[in-house]
Amino acid sequence: MNTPNQIQSPAGANPLDQLADIHLPPAVASFPWAPGWWILLILTISLIALGIWQWRRYRRRTAYRRSAQDELNTIQTVTADTEFARQLNQLLRRVAIHCQTVSAGRGTKSAPIAGLSGEQWQTYLFNSCGDKPAFSDESLNALIAAAYQNQCPALDRAQLLEQSRLWIRRHRSHYV
Template sequence: MNTPSPSQSAIGANPLDQLADIHLPPPVANFPWAPGWWALLVLTVSLAALSFWLWWRYRKRTAYRRAAKMELTTLQGITDDAEFARELNQLLRRVAIHARSSNTSSVAGLSGAQWQAFLLNSCGDKPAFNQPQLDALTAAAYQAQAPALDRQQLLVQARLWIKRHRSHYV
């Protein structure tokens, strides 16, 4: 009764052998990206370029501060108090003139009490120098007989002034 038909015996005993293998879909392509990914890429590159430009501009604008701080380390080797005071005064004046490059005559002409007031007021509300140290610096720079300087304290205060002075206060 159940005899195989001639067409079944020619094809094979198992009808599942006639089925094809499972075909996987093609892999998802990396390109073209969706517009959102392109926008994110443009935003990321733009932010990176802007950050680099701002960093470069900051480094360029503050190069004089780094140079002045390096020059402060060379001032430590000076043994004479009068020469040390003159060199420190010149360094501070050069930094002030550079920060106020649009109106150098207002800083270059200051001396004595006006120069001390400028140094005290050019850091805003928190002055880097204190009055006794500035008096000792002025006395050592311009008087033949002056009391000994506290060089380390003056160097610390000068470094702080170089770091904190702002040209818009000047």
């Protein structure tokens, strides 16, 4: 039985030539993005900007510590023990005073550090690192004695320098 709609192809013609090509859908556009992608992009940029701002703020606030560490390296080259002790004591006092003036600018009240001397200064240095003091009693006694005397016993410079580096890294005026 013949169907009326059947098309007769000429003899010798390939029936596959009569097929039409596959029609592909149009390409997906890359823009405009969905609102969720825009929110994610804005959030990512905001977080990166906040991270950079916090990092710069931290670097600005701790610049005095880096400067003190550099100055500690120059003090290390001083040959006389009394001059070494005097310069190291002055550096520690300047760092403590700077930290106090910065915290005073933020409204934190603390005892004046510039007037501390002797036992009070030793107590401040010992207590200003919280639960883990940076200095030992022996090294603090030797530092203070050497800073204020013409003749002093030999100092353990390596220990004093290491403890001073640790104190500069960890000190906080609000511990006292």
